Amino acid sequence: MSAETLIYACLSVPLVGAAFIVLAGSYPNLREAVTLCTAGFLFLCVAHLVPTVASGFRPSITLLEMLPGLSIAFTIEPLGMIFACVASFLWIVTSIYAIGYMRGHHEVNQTKFYFFFAISIAAAIGVAFAGNMLTLFIFYEVLTLCTFPLVTHHGTDETKKAGRIYLGILIGTSIGFQLFAIVWTYVLTGTLDFTEGGILAGKADGPIITILLLLFMFGVGKAALMPFHRWLPAAMVAPTPVSALLHAVAVVKAGVFTVIKVIVYLFGLETLNGSDGSLYLAIIAGATLLISAVIAFRKDNLKARLAYSTISQLSYIVLGAAMATGAGIVGASMHIVMHATAKITLFFCAGAILVASHKTEISQLDGIGRRMPITMGCFLIGCLGIIGIPPAGGALSKWYLMMGTAESDHLIFMFVWMGSSLLSAGYLLPIVLRAFYSGSKTKASVQSKGGGTGIQEAPALCLIGICTASVLTIGAFFIADDLAGFLSPIAGM
Amino acid sequence: MMDQFAGLYNYWIFIVLMMIGFYIVMAQHNLIKKVVGLNIFQVSVFIFYISMSKVEDGSAPIIAEGITVYSNPLPHVLILTAIVVGVATTALALALVVRIRDSYGSIEEDEIEAEERRREKHF
């Protein structure tokens, strides 16, 4: 199969899968088999494209011309390739996990859940492969709209409120700022194609670059820069697999992915270096990074703490990109992978704890590690990934991010990296400590209350998902070098 | 100065009639009176068209021996059309008023509004 055909395949497989999921709706086993097959097949298609892209070829297709001179087009370059790989592979893992979770937790409307899940993945692939900013924007919006039914899955008043925040912020910022910036860019340059070196180079002067950059960055609400981060904690009302894949991987990564794309291909590193914009962006990202880490300390709800940790980690990526240096871009792109694997592990564990024990607050977790050793062991690995301690992959992306900062003019941000590591260790490790070392009393009470049916490990399918994710977290450490090599062309290294 | 008033008297009549009609449409609360106002308003326009096509010392636009100066027939024809439209409008308006009176029992705008507010709060 040629690379072009594969692009079509990647885009259509999840959609076809979604159609079959609906058709198989009344047979749960068949439906979930379809989901798994679709996910597997999608990953095969995506993986097939990797060698082509690695050899320096950039396959490209134009779907149709939407407006004269502006088409819906797809071009694959290393960054998008990596994002697509992450999203499609983690879809398989999440599907396995989701089957266990949804059944174990007796969720309703499961067909709707799997259907919109597949559509969301299609949108994420669309974002990853987009060949110009218009296409990216379109899929970005589709992603927002088709994750909305997942966020409001339970249909209660609480989810309705969360859904309002979710849509309000994401649609509001994207139409209010991002679309405005896109049209402005188009009026300035006459094109929206992603071009190496940036299309805005030489087309606009300093202040306009700064304004445009800020419009783009706040416009990408999915990157959760403060003060437009509220949607992410709100989205945690969704079932855990949704939080895991969408709000740790597909949706938020689509946001930071857009940030890197815009910086690399619309502005260009040189243009950005020449303006004050990058400094302002770095300050905003740095502030978000530290503030949200501090907020995470104060959250007792496990998913909420993870959500604020996600906001903080997303700002790593934005901050890295804002340095506008080669190593910074590579580090930022690499951190997409590292954070995705680590954070999905953590969310899976949180979901497993919920299924097995119906506990959502950290203060209730005393001694749970002795009951669920596998889950909490994997949780520890996830924590290492987030903090950035070897042998988890997070260590290496952080290394590149710090190198990027060292190369830039803004050395002061080195302190941000240092501080952030300490903060993340501070809000994550106590959970592990609490789970393994404290609260023998609680354990006794659980036993006495629950009789013989005390807390046990999560369903087997959940465990498979968790273990796979944690293996990936460590495995990413060993492929980091290849990743850097794969990414170096976009960073001009 | 005199010319402005006396020479263009037909236009002054048009303007005065138009304003009277327009004022009635806006200020009256009685639906029938509004229709009458609308009529005056329209008729003023007819007068405007008809009088502007009159040529000094011109006769009716009939081609006949010895007649060289005659008024412009086109606006007259136009106004025939406009009169038809005006009649249709008036007829329709009156028909509506009859129906309104049947269902509200009043043709006073404020009474109708009070009735609407009382009965159909949800709109």
Next chain:
Amino acid sequence: MLMLNLPALQVVLPLIAAPICLLLRRSDWAWLWATIVTWCCLGIAICLLSKVLSTGAISYPIGDWAAPIGIEYKIDLLSAFLLVIVSSIGAVVLPYAHASVSSEIPEARIYLFYTMYLLCLCGLLGIAVTGDAFNLFVFLEISSLSSYVLISMGRYRRSLTAAYRYLIMGTVGATFYIIGVGMMYMMTGTLNMSDLANRIPAVEDTRTIQVAIAFIVVGLSLKLAIFPLHMWLPNAYTFAPSVVTVFLAATATKVAVYALLRMIFTVFGGDPLFVIGEILMILSVAAMFVGSLVAIYQTNIKRMLAYSSIAQIGYMVLGISFITTTGLAGGIIHLFNHALVKGALFMAVGGMFFRIASVRLDDMAGIGKRIPITTGCFVVAGLGLIGVPLTAGFISKWYLVSAALEKDMWLIAVLILVSSLLAVIYIWRVVEVAYFRAPPKRAAVMSEPPLSMLIPLFILTGASIYFGIDASRTIDIAMAAANFLMTGVAQ
């Protein structure tokens, strides 16, 4: 022979068909007759558009009386485009009308309804076809008078007062328009539009012409419900029968926009245009915000959509007020897109009304689960109204924002985007009630509206998506029309 007389047939066909409809009396026959005639009209309109695209503007002297003495029908790209919009909406609405009308209008009056429908269509098509300023007035009144009747056929008694108020405002508007035309005639001695365009520049600075322009613009603005002359519109749309609301919302205001375009660009051109543009710009921005803000607080969906129409008319007029090619193209394309989107929205609401006999937001609780297809179409069309990418609304917003940025009007560009966020709020209010509120306990199980209502709904909803994905054809036409109109400005 037939091909040559198409411009006349376009108008004469529904005009003659209307009295025949009156004679048929049986409601089913009247419906069938009206349907056949409107579809023929659509065929004619498409023929005319393709002819204009291939050979350029068509000029047709009525009764072989050459312009400027006789009445000339003139069809250029813009009018052909409008003909297609109006007649296709007219044709798509009729299959929908069969079930909807028989549930909302007494059996004995149905044939009258179709008679009026045909007359209204005739008037609207006539406005698009004619090249004569006075003839335009006549068609304007034909369409207005029949639409007053159509509105008054609603099943509320407030339909009557709504129709009455619309009649008063509409007649004042039309009379203003003929006063303006009369004054132009005094100064130029012609009523033919292209003739007027040639002669006006010579007398442009006289006070008479300036007053004439003012009268015409105000008169047409009343018809097209530009803020603050919109007071007639919400009640008229709310209390009219569902079908009438669909038809009028999708066509009547659009045709009025066309008339305004025609007069200010083709006829006036030049300097007055820029003064009008500035005034219209302020009014249209105000309309965008006032319309949307008021829409947010409505509890009746039809009224909510009516206020949204006022806001959307603001977008069209805003596009016109830039007086640039991009802006005009944006206005024209929005005219088309909004016809599709608002038509689909009102059709969906009509479908809900058909089943639950209410258009109050509170009665919509859980309707998304009870009649999912109709509600789904409402949501999709609603996204089009907001201007989400891949829907028609996005294309128009794109052009409007580009036009504002081209003229360095940053503020206006931001306002366009912010106001479309207001649309998110009012559409989302409906979505929340429809999907997240539990249906009333004693609610009976209900089925979707009949297929005859669903298919037209699908067509319009589908079109609002299709023209958002593949807009190049419509954009080409709008651009060409805008270019043509702009040549009037340059002269």
